[in-house]
Amino acid sequence: MSDTATDEGSTPTVVKVSPRLIPGILNPGNKDALDWGPQGLVAYGSQSNIVVLDSRSVTTVQCLQGGGRHDVTRIRWSRHLHYHDKARPYTLRLAAADSAGVVTVWNVATGTIKAELAQPGHKTVIDMHWMAYNDASYPLLLVLYEHSYLVLWDTERELLVWKKDFLREAGGEKFTAFSVDPFSEASIALVTLEHLWLVDDLNPARAPQAPLRRLDVNLPHAPGGGTNSQAQTPTENPRRSRLLSGVQAMFQGANSSQANAGTTVSGSHSHHGSGASGSGAGGDQPSSEMDLMPGGYGNLTDCQAVLHDPAHRYQLVLVFPRHVVVVDFVIQQVIGTAVVERSLAGLFAVRICRLTGRLVCLHDSGVITVRQRKPFTLPQGVDDSKSQLGSSGGSDGSRLCGESDSSGTISLLTPSWLHQSARAAQFDVHYDTLTTSDPYRMVTRNSRIVAFALCPTQQTDSNDDRKILWGESLRAAIVLQDGRTLFYKMLPPAKDSKLGKRRLVLTAALETLSTLPHCMKMCPPVTFKNWKTYRPLLACAVGTGNVQVLNVATGAVERNICVHTTAVRGIEWTGLTSFLSFANATLQVQSTQNSNIKNELNLTEVTSGRVRQIRSDRADEKPIELVAVSKYGQYFIVAFKDQPFELWDLRNLSLLSTVSQNFRSISCLEWSPRSALRRKHSEMGEEAGIASPPKQTEPIFLKPPANDQQDTQAVENGKKTSKGQHQQFVKEHFLAIDAQSKVCFFTVEGSVLKSNMRILVPVSSGSITCTAWKADKLVLGDSDGNLSLWDITTKKSETTPSQRGAVRKVVFAPGRGNMKIIVLFQDAVELWEATADHTMNRLTSLKTGRGEVSHVDWAGSMRPLLAWANGTITIMDMELKPHPASSIADYFFEEMPFLPAILSPNSALHLKAILQHLPCSQQEVDPLAVMSSLRSFVNSEDTALARSMLADLEPEVWEALVKASVAERALIIARLFGDDEAIRFWTMFESLVDPVRRSLPPSFDLLLPQKEYRRTQLYRAMLHESKRGSNYQLLLETEPPNPHFTHDALRACLIACLKTENASQSSVVKLVATNLIASGDTQLGVQLLCVINKALDACRYLQSNAQWDKSVWLAKCSLSRVEQCDVVCKWAEHLSLVATNQRTKAAVALLSVAEVGRCIQLLAANQMLERAMLLADAAEEAGLQIEWDKIKEEYRPAALRLKYARYLHAIGNSEAALSFCMKALDMPEAEDLKKEIEIILEDSTSLIAHHRHLQLTRQRASLRRTPHSQLALIND
Template identity: 30%
Template sequence: PSLVPSIHRELKIACFSTNSPTPAFKKQLHSNKQEIAVLVQTSSYMRQIYILLYSISAGLIIRNKKKIGIEWVSLTSFLSFATSVPNNLGLVRNELQHVDLRTGRCFAFRGERGNDEPAIEMIKVSHLKQYLVVVFRDKPLELWDVRTGTLLREMAKNFPTVTALEWSPSHNLKSLKKKQLAAREAMARQTTLADAEQSSVESSVISLLQDAESKSEMSQGISAREHFVFTDTDGQVYHITVEGNTVKDGARIPPDGSMGSIACIAWKGDTLVLGDVDGNLNFWDLKARLSRAVPTHRGWVKKIRFAPGKGNQKLLVMYTDGAEVWDTKEVQMVSSIRVGRNVNYRILDIDWCTSDKVVLASDDGCVRVLEMAMKSASYRMDEQDLTDPVWCPYLLLPRAALTLKAFLLLQPWSDTFTMDITHVDYKEKDEIKGLIQEQLNSLSKYVYSQTRPHSLFFIRLFGDESDLQFWTVAAHYIQSFAQSCQPNRSVPEGQTPAEGPQSSHLDICHDILCENSFFQRFQLERVRLQEVKRSSYEHTKKCADQLLLLGQTDRAVQLLLETSADNSSYYCDSLKACLVTTITSSGPSQSTIKLVATNMIANGKLAEGVQLLCLIDKAADACRYLQTYGEWNRAAWLAKVRLSPAESSDVLKRWAEHLCSPQVNQKSKAILVLLSLGCFHKVGEMLHSMRYFDRTALFIEACLKYGSSLTTASPHKLIGAAFVDYAKLLRSIGLKQGAVLWASRAGEAGKELLDELSQKEKMVL
């Protein structure tokens, strides 16, 4: 997991087979993630259900977004849109991203469009995944071709405002395929060949037909005709047909007087259902040309979805206060769920999981799969007859899971490490205690009470990647800087304390966070490997550029001289080789080269200007230019490979400040950078300000244990505040012994909490 590429999106996919009874899927999301959408997609080929939880961390691209949505465009890719907070003019920045789950590739579907325009209200992909409709708040809709990514039509300014839209499930794909197969068969039969070749012709015709049947309309280049309906603010229904590049307006149906403003539409077969903001459902039988309005008295109809499966006319309806299942054939309600009556959680989104099971996303961070009656989950974890205990702390309540983690990570109140929570003063219900003890028992074969395991072992068990990365880097540099503070140890000139000959290096997967000397060696080895594998001029040029930045001028000149005379860059490469070879450290030449480099950077040739600055040993200036032009990662890389530890530290500190800025807001990444620089007090302050009380207290404890100083005028203030807040956290989850211990370590800051804890103990006695 390299630190250099900024990771702005996280995809988590849970998959389970439908051959067995469908389990109740209940996923507790991480507290610092934002749940966006839950999608369910079934595949007839693999007979599996994919539930996609798409969550976005604070990053550059989807930063400060107000509204977010997501739509599938194939079995392995989807479109997601996000809108920023409106500016003074009410305009936003819209982003429509196409994500391929197989490769992770993500690109802007609308290209350069999206800046300073009305917000996207919804996106709708047609049933055959051919076309896409993008609906805006105060702007006419756009119609796109999903396959080619081209804009088919942007509606006129007088186009009506869309309140609800739905694609029709009917299309002419089958008839188009039949016509194409018939044409191929006719062409094959018209071919006249000799009798000896007749049998081979028949076999080729058969294989041709089979191949045509197996290929989809995408590979055949078929553009099937599809159509959609939408409603305006007056409730009038519009019909539009799309076929290839042709878009035709269809019929217009006047509004129903019994309906309010239409909020959503669902269409399956000959049945069209409309829901309005007043809680009315209007069932249309398109074949019989009949409609029936039914008031539900449930308020705003947020969403309606037909169940999958041929002939299955069940309809799922979502309201503000719950959901219902309707039978559209009989036009009657089948089941209902209401917040406050049946459940104590609020429903955020709904969909069908299978033809008879419903999936709900709720505000408690869970995804629930229910039977159609919506009374209970279809499968309970505690009903399994398991032969071995299962380690899965996320099956516990959040409070109990936090208690389990705190109990396992550190037990300073006891000299011996124990795996029995009954030996600890933990005030909790026996049922919760039993569940926690079951989790502890599942680890009994790996952990023994006589030994105190490393904390990283438990962090890996909990699957907390952020915690694992932090403590891996922190443990390395705390020990490294602590060793440098030993009185009998001297650090060679030109090395940071963490780069001494006796210290082990941080794993290279941490990239920029590694020590300078180790990072330099790795980059040289990497370039040498690329040299061996180069097979084109572009590849050779990249190797030469990298060698120049690394200060390997002799080898770079050799690569530049390999340029063929037929190459258009032959003259430039030859001149560059001469420049690199004859460069001197005299004042006039340095001034000239620096002036040229500055002019090149000012005129958009940043990479070339940086190369020239590195040639005259002005890498520090090059880093400042890179940071000025927003190339923070490249500046950090260059600082690690070319600058002295002191100069490199200045560059990385500026990078950390940039990462902490509100525009970037990547404080976790900044903390890792500061750890590599030994700025432990700043790390503690940032962790405390981010309310990572457990991590802050344990980090300060580790610094004090290994003798790594928290260099500041008043370290006791930070220590006291961190220990008191951690003690309060332990008290809130029921670990009283731990709360007393950490409060006592806080000194004067913890006296009030200690008195409060002792008073409560006396009251209990």
């Protein structure tokens, strides 16, 4: 989106420059400070600042400057997994923790701080997690501090909800990482250097009460020689009680059964198990490379991270430098590994795809590998469609009631083929390498990897072009220490590819200031002559000899040009698109010579990147101290240290003259902003053939060669000249000050250089250090901190002491009549103003550390620019606020990112409704028509922003919106808005309509279709059974000294007796089970009910004991479709209660069992009117039958349309509201609403016509007069 007009008669519109931060290089403390939000924004820590990027347009949208000097160590985007409305609008909320332990919660849209959270005595934040416990828990932030201190904060009210100290409970071990279970927010896993710990009762209302459960994992050897730590030898080794029953592992958790072969894990409050040797390798390498540590427990010293697998429940992923271990924490075993190939570097980080469970591994060399689990196949001879998993049991339960528990373990009555096949197959989790990216070239030592992240909504791949377009292909981001951000995307196989392998390619790279700038210079200001092509560019010279050209309006590095071989010493712009720069290269010469410097002076054109050398024939001379270009672009001066300076012709790049030996070393030089140009033109006229100074917007490389330039200019002026005729110049003036503070004025016209050695400028006792010249005012700063103002016209002067020490730099602000000055001191930056009465007034000041600010300039007439010693640049307002940040809506974007969260809540919902109800035909939609018919929002700024977002929306988006159905369009809009909750809802609906083409990812878990869910549980059962013996043997292996010896023996007898069932046995077992449940032993009672095929009764008992997840698991594994649907509906009723407050999850649960009507009623009853109406329309469009008779009358179609029309009218979308109101005329209230909307639309139409008439009148008037309102501060 560009605000710059191009027509000759257009009103000049200057690019807006807002206060902002331009980031630089990162510190090592910023490691892992990176997060990718669902709205497509990537945020990373850069020193004490936060940089926010838009991943779609690959632009910087916000930079947040931290208040302290501490590095940002962790960043987390908030997860708004709730329905969005006016009360809970779309927001951009971000939590950032620094090395001092302070957690800052930001409103990224406005650039303001919402909360600062600090816990006294705990200085380091290990990690953070936004809670999604229910629909109201989105402001809750869980923070783990050092010394095993867990705190829950309410970021909305800045209150500490509860805190828990685990240090003593963990035996003095300090937690190094934690991970929250994505399937149950009540469960978290924590890691120390020695053990894994589990917490199962996390609750927003109170601190965890249950004791920690420790898991001592018997780890595999590290590839190529074992781990760094020695295995711990168990002190005792009795056999512990192990019951292989249908729900034992699910209920006992860490106390559940263990395998007598393979890798083992034991609970801390249980006896240690005997670790029999076996193969635990399930990765890319042979098992011999991942041998287990027999008889011992390896520690977690080398563990880099612990992650819950978001696609597979009850599984943890432990990341080590050369391998990844998968642990099932229910059966407490290592179930698989993935080993890094010998040809690849070690692992820097591993991320897991939420939708597919793939491992995305970033290696230290910058290579990314994607590893995918091998698909599960049933053993030979087992037909899934004909097996018990494909059938449905009766109301009394079926043989499936005990086939797998929540962990997938096989029940007591598991068929013999499952035992035999599982033990024969030795199931393990194996990963295959899906694709590998090309290594990214690391240029310098600052190119080290700092952080790595995956897009949370783009993690799958498909050959469906619609899905690829809509971002379901995997995307990754890497942040390097030099500030570069690399974006990768996985593409489908190329059409001509014979291997058919997917490709992981680098799609974009975004640069920042790569190293500390040595010098910088802002381009010439905007004027009446150059406003059409003006761009606010800043040239920054870095230590490598490159020059980075930044656009200060967007904060983007537009060019990175290699200009010199050594560090650049100075930059001077010759126009809007070209600049001079110089560097000093040290020569290896004999010591008898007087100098060992070779100067490099180059002219660079920004647009093309061409570099032209000047004075290339000079070597072994004094170093260049400064270069100054005249205001009208005719001359430039090259000043040396202890050597006369040179005057050059900028147009021909030829030397005109050299100053006399009397004036050698120059410390300051300023060209006069006035010249004799206008006077010459007025006296001689255009026919005189005066060679006009070139426009500053013309790149010098576009001009003819020096020998032909005179002829070309003469033809353009109507007068031919020969090649030998001398070119005419305009007289200009400049002021020079030497090291002894001797001031001299010079007049130059062509090669004639005249000097006036009279000291006309008042000089204080201190030596002059800097100067600035604008109009008839000259300001000089000296080493004593004095600012001297001299009026050249009236010869009046005034000296003002600043009391700040030596003045390092003074710069006048651009703009006609703007006499503000920015002054740089050693420990402060101040703004002054030269008044008409020849005095200097201090406006404001900013106190800084000594030497913290290295350079000052002006990015605009009211925008001071400061370059800091840490490599960052800040553009401030006139108040010099220490932490400049603007609202995203105030920034200038060449392509406006689609971020509805920057709008007001009402406007965001209005924009969403516009996209959902596009005024289009069946073939196409005209975006311009949509924008022109867009009614003004309540906030006029929102109207402009919304139109900009729609104007910059890709054509593919409009095409997809037109072709999509109601549900598909809602899903597309949810992805645009970054609405995770809506994405989940409409993904479930699409799977309900077309389960074959829109199958659900495994992360839906309990919401998966029954047949698919049973298949996943069968895989887990076989995975576990492959490591265990028969149930009878496990029970009878219990040693007599074990306290569970008698208990296990009796249960073994019970299992043996129930091999042949009869009515009396079942009644007795049911009676015993009922008594057990009544006495509080729910787990054992439910087990017995499952043994006698009373799964439906077991589900009811589980629900009455508030164990809802387990009841749904048991229903899906054991009951018929009708019965499990009833269980899920009761679960949904529980979720929709006020105490539970998980209504959005309840709606998805009802959709999972095709209860569309009940889902609509639930949504409408809870004021989710938009979702309810769209669901009703989508169901009607898809042909789904809804029994409206069973739904309350107030939620039936006519009443629902009327309520939705009122909702649309309230948010401002009166056109769509009228359409839905017309469909609800059966309701008595609809007629009154219809009349109200029609009146508003008529008034709005006439008002819009009046505004358009005024706008045309103003545009016509602007062609006849100067637009002073916009150009008051533009230079002449």
